[in-house]
Every structure is written in structure tokens, then in C-alpha cells.
Amino acid sequence: MKNRSADGLRGLAALNVAITHFVAAFLPWLLYYNYGVLFPRFEGDSAWAEVFSSPLLTLFYNGHFAVLIFFVLSGYVLTLPYFEQPAAVAATALRRRLWARYLRLNVPIAAAVALSWLAYRYGLYQHAAAAPLSGSLKWLGSVYPPGLDGALALKEALFGSIVLGQAAFVPPLWTLKVEFIGSLYILLFYLARPARFTWLPLALVLPLLYAVHGEQSVYYYAIFAGSMLHGLRLGRPAQAALLLLGLYLGAYQHFRAMYGFLPAPQLWDVKSAYNTLGAVCLCAAVLSGLGRGLLESRAVQFLGRVSFSLYLLHFMILCAFSAAIYVRFPREPLYIGAGFAAYLALCLGAAALFERWVDRPAIRLSRRFGALVCPGAAAPGETLTRRQAP
Numbered sequence: 001m002k003n004r005s006a007d008g009l010r011g012l013a014a015l016n017v018a019i020t021h022f023v024a025a026f027l028p029w030l031l032y033y034n035y036g037v038l039f040p041r042f043e044g045d046s047a048w049a050e051v052f053s054s055p056l057l058t059l060f061y062n063g064h065f066a067v068l069i070f071f072v073l074s075g076y077v078l079t080l081p082y083f084e085q086p087a088a089v090a091a092t093a094l095r096r097r098l099w100a101r102y103l104r105l106n107v108p109i110a111a112a113v114a115l116s117w118l119a120y121r122y123g124l125y126q127h128a129a130a131a132p133l134s135g136s137l138k139w140l141g142s143v144y145p146p147g148l149d150g151a152l153a154l155k156e157a158l159f160g161s162i163v164l165g166q167a168a169f170v171p172p173l174w175t176l177k178v179e180f181i182g183s184l185y186i187l188l189f190y191l192a193r194p195a196r197f198t199w200l201p202l203a204l205v206l207p208l209l210y211a212v213h214g215e216q217s218v219y220y221y222a223i224f225a226g227s228m229l230h231g232l233r234l235g236r237p238a239q240a241a242l243l244l245l246g247l248y249l250g251a252y253q254h255f256r257a258m259y260g261f262l263p264a265p266q267l268w269d270v271k272s273a274y275n276t277l278g279a280v281c282l283c284a285a286v287l288s289g290l291g292r293g294l295l296e297s298r299a300v301q302f303l304g305r306v307s308f309s310l311y312l313l314h315f316m317i318l319c320a321f322s323a324a325i326y327v328r329f330p331r332e333p334l335y336i337g338a339g340f341a342a343y344l345a346l347c348l349g350a351a352a353l354f355e356r357w358v359d360r361p362a363i364r365l366s367r368r369f370g371a372l373v374c375p376g377a378a379a380p381g382e383t384l385t386r387r388q389a390p
Contacts, residue, residue, distance in 0.1 A: 003080075004304075006073050008295030009286050011303025013066035013073075017172065018314040018347055020063030022340055025127070025318055026326055028136040033253035034058060034271070038138045055251035055258065064271065065250040067175050068222050068279035074179060075186055075226025076287065082190045083230040088376075091191060096370030098187040102162070103369055105180055107362035108354070109173065110157035112312035116169040117153035119320055120144055126323035133331060143171050144319065172315055178216070182223040185209070190227070210267065218268040218276050225280045234288040242285040249278030302352075309351035309359050317347050 023030050029042035030053045042049040051057065059065070081093035119125060131141030148168055152160075156173075160166035165177035185205075193201060202224070209224075210217040234242070252259055252274040265273040286295065294300060303310075325339045 003077070003287065004301065005286050005289070005292050005295040006077060006283075007304030007307075008297070008300040009069065009283070009304075010073050011300055011305070011307045012295075013069045014307035014310045015303055016061065016066040017063040018310060018318075018344070020061040020066070021172075021315060021318055022322065022343055023061045024063075025130065025136050025140045025322070026134045026336060026339075028134060028139065029053070030058070030061070033255055034062065034064070036254055040135050055248075055253050055256060058253070059247060059251050062251060062275075065275045065278060068219070068250075068272075068275045069283060070175070071178065071182065071219055071222035072226035072229075072276075072279045072283045074183060075223035076229050076283065077226075078183055078186055079190050079227040079230070082193075092374055092376040094187050094191050095374040096367070098184065098191070098370075099373045100366035100370035101180060101183050101187070102366075104362060104366035105176060106158075106162050107365065108308060108312055108359050109161055109170070109176060111354070111358045112173075112316075113153055113157040113161065113169045115313075116316050117148075117150060119316055120148055120169065121150075124320040125316075126327055127319040130323040130326045133327065140319075140323075143315075144168075170312060170315060172311060178219045178223075182220045185220060186223050186227055189224075215268050215272075218272050222276045222279060225276075226283060229280075229284050229287050232284055232288045234284070236290075239285045239288050239290040242281045242288075243290060246278045246280075246282030246285060249274045250282060252278070306348065306351040306355045306359075309354035310347055313350050313354055314347045317343060317350065321346060 020031075024039065028039040029049060031039045032041045033053055033055075042053075078097060079094075081090040081097075084090075085093065125144050127140050127143060131137050131139075134140065145168075152166075153169055156166050156169055161170065161173040162176050162180045165174050167173040189201070189205060206221065206224070209220045213220060252262075252271050254271070259274075262270075262274065264270050285291075322339055322343045325342070326336070329335045329339070
């Protein structure tokens with residue numbers, strides 16, 4: 001039941017987010033065409049800046065697209081029992097996942113918020129000094145403002161992040177509200193989904209999601225879209241076509257002629273809408289078997305195993321370690337490159353430790369709680385082994 005290619009793709013997406021935030025902090029002009037409101041345009045006439053900020057190359061640091069991939073994969077993975085197990089076993093598995101979801105996500109979140117509060121409390125964050133030097137004032141300069149306190153940290157650790165989307169101590173956590181609420185939606189939907197006329201309840205749910213969440217509903221649509229990718233049996237030409245279309249839409253940039261003919265959605269942010277479509281296409285290709293050799297390789301599977309930990313920890317390392325390096329050494333390509341390599345090494349090392357001592361125990365705890373609340377026969381994969389990724 002476990003899909004190793006999905007794990008590998010999740011790992012690459014998490015690495016992409018970590019890289020994106022390094023670029024946003026210290027090379028912000030490379031993201032001008034992605035987020036022109038937040039990042040400055042490169043001052044001067046530099047061909048290399050135009051090349052490295054082109055759609056193709058920004059795929060390597062396009063964190064918003066990576067986040068949409070997370071959402072699509074979540075919808076797919078959470079609903080695996082429904083499509084691959086007998087009805088009674090699948091219902092038990094879905095109920096267990098529903099009851100376990102808070103612990104599975106929030107135990108690591110609480111630990112990350114606690115670590116960030118300690119770093120903030122003892123003055124380890126150096127981003128405020130780095131932001132004016134790099135030019136990332138609107139983005140890097142806006143995080144960890146003065147006045148954050150332990151009461152806010154406790155609130156975010158218990159429910160503020162996962163339920164309300166508050167992210168003062170771990171800024172990437174705005175996505176975990178979507179992940180948590182969206183996972184409840186999708187699990188409840190498939191628990192109630194009738195065997196016949198299955199498109200009718202979906203046709204009722206999608207407008208309701210927009211009525212409740214407005215522009216952010218596109219993120220919840222991504223989760224539901226992921227649940228519809230089961231059973232795909234696409235040939236190589238179709239896989240390749242979906243891959244190319246997914247990468248094209250995932251690389252969407254403002255002010256680019258190659259995207260100028262696309263209609264602007266009226267209901268959602270244009271980048272989010274096309275990134276969602278791109279994520280669905282890319283995931284469809286991968287879940288049909290494209291790139292299995294790479295995605296199931298040892299290195300990429302390691303990234304998949306530590307993906308959640310990497311997502312939770314990298315921003316702290318960026319604002320403490322990397323910002324301190326950036327401030328203290330010359331802002332030249334050699335030093336920035338060395339700082340980037342050190343940043344990735346530290347992120348991956350910290351993520352491996354966090355996965356072993358926090359994330360893995362959280363998975364075991366959540367599954368035991370789910371089994372306690374919903375006794376019965378478990379679907380294969382519902383019992384955690386040491387080598388299983390979340």
C-alpha cells in the first residue's frame with residue numbers, strides 16, 4: 001500500500017522549500033518574477049540574474065509549487081485505504097487516521113515551536129541584521145518581530161499553528177493549518193462517500209469549500225485532487241506530457257510572455273491556481289510510475305523520511321546560522337555558496353535527528369491512539385515499523 005515514489009517526491013519538495021527560503025533571504029532578486037510584491041528587481045544589467053530567475057531554473061527554488069505538491073500527495077496518501085482495502089478495513093483505517101491526525105502533526109509542531117521560542121528568547125536569530133544587507137526587507141525582515149512571548153509560543157504549540165494558521169515562531173507553519181483541516185475534510189468525505197453517484201457529493205463539497213475558505217480554497221482542492229489520482233495507469237507518452245505540463249504550470253511567473261496568454265482565474269490568486277494544476281499533473285505522472293528509479297533511490301528516500309522534520313527546522317537554521325554567516329562574511333558568490341552548502345548540511349543533519357527522536361515517536365503515538373479509539377482490524381501499513389516513513 002505504501003508508495004515509495006510519493007515519499008521521494010515529498011522529500012524533493014521539502015528540499016525545494018528549504019532552498020527557496022535561502023534564496024528568498026540572501027538572493028531575493030531571483031524571486032522577483034515569482035513574487036514581485038515581496039522581492040526587489042535586480043539593480044543593474046546582469047544577464048546571469050535574468051538566466052537564474054528564468055522559469056526553468058526557478059523550478060529548483062519554487063517553494064509555493066512544492067507546497068502544492070505536498071497537498072496533492074497528502075490527499076493521495078491519506079485515502080489509500082479507501083481504494084486498496086475492503087470496505088470494513090478501509091473504514092477502520094480512515095477513522096484511525098482521522099483521530100490520530102492531530103497528534104501525528106502537532107507533536108512535531110509543538111517541539112519545533114519550543115525550539116524556536118528558545119532561539120528567539122536567547123537572541124540566536126540574526127535575520128534582522130541580514131535583511132538590509134541582502135535587500136530582503138519585506139520578507140526576511142518581517143519575521144520574528146520584537147515582542148513575541150512564551151504565551152504566544154504555547155498557544156501556537158497547542159493549537160494556534162495547526163488550527164488557526166498562526167506562524168510567528170515557525171513561519172512555514174501557515175501550511176499546516178491547510179494540511180490539518182484539509183486532512184479532516186478528506187477523511188470525513190471518504191468515510192461518508194457513497195458507493196454510487198460519487199461525483200454528486202464532490203460537486204456539493206467543492207463550492208462549500210470556496211464559500212468557507214475563499215481564495216485559499218484552491219489549497220483544499222489540491223488535497224481533494226490528490227485523492228482522485230488512485231488507479232492511474234498512464235503510458236509513457238502520457239506521463240511525459242503530464243510531467244512537462246506540470247513543470248510548465250509549476251514554474252508560472254508574473255510578467256513573462258510565455259504565460260501571458262493564460263487566462264487569469266477570477267476566484268483565486270493566479271500563481272496558486274496554476275501551481276495547483278501543475279502539482280496535480282506532476283503527481284499524476286509520478287504516481288503512474290514516472291521517475292521511479294530516482295524517487296526510490298536511497299538518497300531521495302532519506303529526504304522523504306526526514307521531509308516533515310526538514311520543513312519544520314530549516315527556517316530556524318536559516319535565521320540563526322545562515323544569517324549570522326551572511327552578516328559576518330563578505331557577500332560574494334564564493335562565501336554565499338559555501339554558506340548555502342553548510343546550511344543544507346546542517347538542515348539535513350538536524351532533520352535526521354529530529355525525525356528519529358521526535359517525528360518517529362509522534363507517528364507511533366498517533367497510531368496507538370488511533371487504534372485505541374478505533375479498535376478493529378488494521379489495514380496493512382497502519383502498524384508502524386522502524387523503516388516506515390509517515
